[in-house]
Structure formats: structure tokens, C-alpha cells
Amino acid sequence: MTLEQARKDLKTLQAKLSAYRHALGLISYDGSTAAPKQTASNRAHSMPILSEAVYQLTTGPETVALLEFLDENRAALTEKERRQVFLLLKDLRFHASIPLDEFLAYRRLLVESDDVWHRAKPANDFASFAPYLEKIFDAKKRFASYAAPDKDPYDFWLNEYEAGLNTAVCDRFFAAVRSGVVPLLKAVMEAEPVSDACILGDFPEKEQEELARSLMDFIGLDRGHVGLSATEHPFTTSLGSHFDTRITTHIYRENVSYSLFSVVHEGGHALYETGGADDLAYTVLDGGVSMSIHESQSRFYENYIARSLPFVRAVFPKIRELFPQQMRGVSPEQFWAAVNKAQPTLIRTKADELTYSLHVMVRYELEKRVMAGDLAVRDLPAAWNALYKEYLGIDVPDDTRGVLQDSHWGGGMVGYFPSYALGSAYGAQFMARMKETVDVDACLERGDLSPVNAWNREHIWQYGKLYPPQELLERVLGGPFDPGYYIRYLEEKYRKLCRL
């Protein structure tokens, strides 16, 4: 094998992978958007066949030989090629460490588990789901011990979702959240309640759709490359490359704010994806580097940009134009207050900015304890309810709205939750850093986000997966991550809003 040929083959391999991922991503996206209701079994036929082809491509003997050859010659590679080889080898070595029969059994387990969870959740039947969840946690521990025998299993999975992350970092972060947010929420609940009456009422779909499109334009999304669809749960996905990105929303007629902030949130993900350098397309470096960094961008636009008073002032004329009856007599300041109202609730995905991290903290503490063997799966519901009482001050009436609410654990995603909260906290520190050189409020007031987007593109988006997340973070911040920015931001905001 010559180096020249091997570099070509590396490119071809990644081009093929991106085509298969285009296909798989689109079949899944189609299933959530346009596909007729009774066609799931048809997708269940095609997706394993295409996934199997991806598995062959990423782990087959030719690929092993190619990547090992390139790794031996890494000094002769470009920075981007080295990172491509590193990421492909990492994936390969992880799969090589797990006996194939155990891996296949695990994949079957996840399919069954997902099915059982879908029935257990509405039936409030944790007992039927528990045996599957036990097996999943067992597999996560076992796979971690195969791949990294010397590492704490939970640390292994934290690091898988966010390279560089570990329990020590998370513990420090959540300790700051606990000591900052829990008393702040208590103070907010004792203050005079904020009214959200102006965002509730009847807001027809057609006008909400127009609002969604105008928000996409407003935050600077290129609608030639970013599509919008309706789904049960909003998400963002890129198909084949960052040249084709889709966001989705869910419109609730009775609440104008849900889709509004959902579009900006997913729009933040899409800005990150589509902001990658063009030459990352069709390589494994294309797309966001980790869930935390992704959430840092989505929550940056959703919370730090769109829930700010200057932004609300800038878009309010459009809202008033679309909903003249509903907005009669409403001021931008009232609208701003309404969309920032905070209160403890049961469901994470519907939580407000202030309480969101508390929901995540509950999940972090529980999965950490289960992974350490300090908590049995069967005891999860009681522990869940106790922490909701402790952190959010509310009673969980059933497991449907408690421990069964999320699909993550049943889908094998253990160690994933912390990134949701970390992303918010990264975003707060990014904003502080950005404000050193960009007058963000002035940009928002004149309705021009391009300096904001240019900063994010220069410091974050363009790199795709080139730098590991913790390295990227340090580059952007010029120093270590400090959760204090996030806590102070929340304190200032809610002190002002609730006149504490």
C-alpha cells in the first residue's frame, strides 16, 4: 500500500460512510415526518441491512489494514487526516473489544427494550421495564470493562459522549448547580408570580408556521440548505453532509411560545451543523463534535439570544403582525416575562430555563449510582421521586411522569444526560467571552445576528469534529470551564424578572 493510495482510500471510505448515513438518516427522518403511519415494519426491514453495510465498512479487514497503515504513517498526514484516522480507529477498536455475539445480543436487547418501554410508560408499569433496564446497565458496565478495563465504567461512558468528561468534572458542575439554582428557584417561587397569560390562547397553525420561517431567517439560517418540518418531538438532523440539514418543530395552537423557542433551539443546532467548513463535508469530521457542544449552541440561541429582552423587542413586531388580536395591549416586556416564567414541573423536555438543569441533575445522580452498584434498578422510582422532591420541591404522582418519561436509558444512552446541562453552562461562558468583542445587545436590537454568528463560526462551527470537545472548549474560552458564569447569569436574569 502506498501512502498516496491509502489517503485516497481514506477519502473514499468516508465518502461511502456519508452516503450510507445519508440513507439511514433520511429513512429515520422520513419515518418521523412524511411516512404513512403503518410503515414502520418496512423501515425495520431496510435499516438493519444498511447498518450492517456500515458495520462492514467501518470494521472490515480492509478498513483495519488501511487505518493501521495510516496510523503508522500519521506523521505524514495532515491534521485533518490524523483526526479522521483517530476517530475511525477509536470506533473500530471499541467494536473490536466487544465479542460479536454480545454486541448482537445487546442490539436485540435494545430493540426489545424500546418496545417494552413504549408500552410501560403509558401503563405506568415500571416493573415490566425493570428487567430490560437491568440488562442494559449490566451491558454498559461489561462493555466499558472490555474497552477500558482500568477505567471507572461510568467515566468511560461519560467520556464516550464527551471526550475529556468525567465524574469529577460533573460532580463539580452539579454541585454549583445545586448550591446556586435550588435556593434561587425557592426564592422565585416565593416572589410575586410572573404572568404568562399572553402566550396562551389560540394561535392558528398557518401563522405559527410563518413565524417559524421568519425566525429561521432572523437567526441567519440559510433556508436553501435548512428545511423545516413538523414532528411529534422536535429534532435536528443533517443528511449526508452539513449541506442538507433539517429541523423540525411541533406547533401547539394553545401556546405560541413552544414552537417559537423550539425553532430557535433546533435552529442553533442547524447553525452549528451548516457552519462547518466546506471541506469537512463527506468526512467523519463533518457535524458537531459532541452533544454538549451541540447543546451549547442550541441553548445559546434559544436562551441567551431568544429569551433576552432585546431579541423579544426585535421580533415582537412580527408576532404582533401575525397575531393582532391575541397581542392586543401586550408589550414586548410582558411577552419577555411570559416566556421566561419559571416553576417546578414534572417533565424535563417541557422544563423552563431555570429548572432544566435540576431535571438533568436527578438523572445524573441516579445513573451514576446505578453504574457504581450503589442503587438497584428496581429502586430507581423511589430514588427518582425523592430527588424531585429535594431539588424541585414537587411530588411525582406516577412513573409515567417520573422515571419512565425519557427514552434514553431504555435506548442504552447512559452517561448522555449530563451534556444537556453542561451545554447550557458552556453557552453562558461563550456569551461572556463573545461580549468581550461583540456588542450582542446592540446586534439584537437592530435585528442583525451576523456578528454573533460570525463569532460562533470562527470559534466553534467551522471546526466540526476537528478538535476534541474539551480542547475546543479551552480554545474558545481561553481558559478552563467555569460553571459560575451560568449560575450568575441565571441569578441576574431571575432577580430582574422576579424583582428579588
Place this chain on the structure above:
Amino acid sequence: MTLEQARKDLKTLQAKLSAYRHALGLISYDGSTAAPKQTASNRAHSMPILSEAVYQLTTGPETVALLEFLDENRAALTEKERRQVFLLLKDLRFHASIPLDEFLAYRRLLVESDDVWHRAKPANDFASFAPYLEKIFDAKKRFASYAAPDKDPYDFWLNEYEAGLNTAVCDRFFAAVRSGVVPLLKAVMEAEPVSDACILGDFPEKEQEELARSLMDFIGLDRGHVGLSATEHPFTTSLGSHFDTRITTHIYRENVSYSLFSVVHEGGHALYETGGADDLAYTVLDGGVSMSIHESQSRFYENYIARSLPFVRAVFPKIRELFPQQMRGVSPEQFWAAVNKAQPTLIRTKADELTYSLHVMVRYELEKRVMAGDLAVRDLPAAWNALYKEYLGIDVPDDTRGVLQDSHWGGGMVGYFPSYALGSAYGAQFMARMKETVDVDACLERGDLSPVNAWNREHIWQYGKLYPPQELLERVLGGPFDPGYYIRYLEEKYRKLCRL
């Protein structure tokens, strides 16, 4: 290789092919429906990679060995397996007959040609397109001579799109069309004009969408398995198997009939696809057997069912409910007359039921002459215009609305056009046959198409590609195809409509 293993491998091969075709079909469908406007280059990255995988699967050495082994042992196979092996081998042998470099050059030619055609058509610039078209006709002749040296090249391609079809059959058919339809059209044009005022006006999208969905239900489509989307040009596609079929329509606010009949036309295709026996799914026997048979079903529902007076009477209450202003004072009979108005026009895809076959006949005669070497590509525009004058009695003002209007020739589809007209004619004879045992008018009047659909399912749909089209035709008809049914149907209908 054991027979048992080979039969398993045959099944696996077809399952894989269906998954890749699911992916390719969906990427293409997405490009016409949900994809953002500037993402074509992204699909152009992925589709050749997945197509290449299909090519490897269908022509690779393992597949050759498998199919030849099964072909040698065909006596031990089921009827369905024999047909699967036959169809896969046919495809394989065709590709094996063409030198790979010529095949790849041809694929590149088609990409270029399509691009040139897209620019030449609006620019009314046939001269820029002619060199590509010459090369395409040359390639079609050459490939036919490789694959079937003893056969007339045009006959070869007719037979490729419709096994059993040849110039002799087409000549007989079009002679009947010429002698029947040309004078009938002349008489219609001399009669008192039919008014189509009631279908023109302003028909908002939302109500037309509801009409489309109610028509889907009315003709018996299962919307759990058949989706509806909006596209520039309507089409039908099945994704992965007949368990997931999509139809599309194009709504024109100013004309209520376009989308109405488009939905029923595509709905006919979708009834055929989804009516296949379940065990055809994920094999090469799934889906319609040929373009002619497919058109026989789409035009059956569009013309023989939906443009009939009993059908119009049955759906008219729904139309009046959705468009009370526009339908004020309009009777079902007037609506029926309006949607059957015939007149010579320039564009095939917008032609009415009476003139449609004349448009096709022009194309048939021209491509036959070019393939025989009797007409040079550069002389196509003049010959086109002369035939439009002769058959339709109209002058073609430019090539944009003349010889450049269709994408087929530039896309390498030579020998394909006749099936559009043959399908209509098959449909007329199917209807006559069906009426021997089913009281179709009574079904339409009481709004119950299930006996009609059951007949089509029993005689046509369930078989997928199991029988070659001409054999299927003879089975359904219990005798040879006779274009007289079609001509007599048109004569009766237009005599009644125009009081000739």
C-alpha cells in the same frame, strides 16, 4: 453450493436490493418533496455511491455464480423463484453484454445530456441539445446490437420496457388510433364547444388537499400505507416494498380538476403497487410488471372510473361541500362535461383523454424513424411540427412547447412512450372484461369501489412481476389485446358528450 443455501442466498440478495432501492428511492422522493432547494449536489454525492453498491450486488461474481447455479437447478425451484432468477439473470446478462467503459461513458452522457436539456428547453435551443441526443440514439442502437445482435434495435428497446411488445403490435395499435381518433377529434372540434367554466376559478389549497384525501379514501387506498405529498410533477413511488407507497399531486388554485384527476391517476398506480401479494415484498417480483400495465391501472381509475358520470355524481356532494360558492348552480352533469372537454393542445402531460394518444403517436413514429436511420436527429423539430399539424391540427410555435418538452429522450428512454398510450387501451379492454361480472356503474353510484378493486386485485395486482406483461394481459383478457375496445369507448363517450 447446496440448493437450500442458494435459495436462502437468493432471498438475502433480494432483501439487500430492496433496502438499497428504498434508500435510493427515498433520496429521490425527498429531493422532489421536503428537501431544501439547494441540496441537489448533496444527493448527487450519495446516489452514485449507493447505485454502485446495487451494481456490485447485481453483477458481482458471487451473484453470477449464485444465479447460474439456481438457473441450472431451476426445475427444483418454485414458480416465484424461477421468475426471480430469470429477471435477475436478464439484468445481469444485459449488463454483461456491454463493455464497462461504454456503459460508464453512457451514464456520464446521460448526466450531461439532462443538464443540457434543462437549459435548452426554456431557451428554445434544440441545436445545443441535438449532439447529445445523437449520441444517446447511437448508444441505444449499439447497446441493442450487443445484447441482441439479431433483433431490430427499436424492437429490442420496446421489448425491454414491455416484454413481448414490438413494432408490429405498436403499428397495428397506432393505426387504429389514427383511423379512429383523428376523425373523432375533428368531429368534436366542429361540434358545439363544451364549457369548462365551472372547474376554473379560485379553489384554495386547503380545501383541495381535503378533496385529495377524501378521493384517496373513496377509491380505496389504505392511507396507513399510502402517503400524499405535493411536487412540481405528480408521480408515484414505492419505498423498499409495496407496504410503503407515496403519491404526489400538484394543486393549481385556478383549476380544481388538475389535482383531482392527478390524485386518482397516481392513486391507480398506488392501488396496483399496494395490491401485490404480501409475500412479493422484498423480492424483485414486488411492484408493477411494466409501464403499460401500470398505466392501464392509473388510467383505468383516472379515466374509466373518475371521468365517468356515475363517479362524478358520487363525489360531487363532497366537491360542493368544499367549494359551495364556486359550485353554486353547477350540476354534476355540467361538472362531468367540464372535466371531459377535449381540444388539441401542445403539451402531452396536460392533454385530455381524447387527444392523449395522438401526442404519444407523434413520439412513437419519430423515435422509430430515428432508430431505423430514416430520420436524422437534427430533423426532429420539423418532423415533430409536421405530425402535430397532421394529427392534432395545430401549429407548434417553438421547440420549448414542441420537441423539447419531454425529458425522456434526453434521459435515454427510447421505446418507452408507446406504453403511455397502450396502457389506456388495455384499461378499456379490462373494463369491458370486468363488466362481464361486475356492475361497475352500480358500484360507482353507491360509492363503493371494493368490487372493482377486488377484481383488479384478483386478476392483476396480486401478481406483481410474476407474469410477463403480455402473458398477464392474455390471462386477464382471456384472448388477445384488441385496440377496438379503446376506440369504441372514446367514440361512445364523445358522441354522448358532444351530441355528435
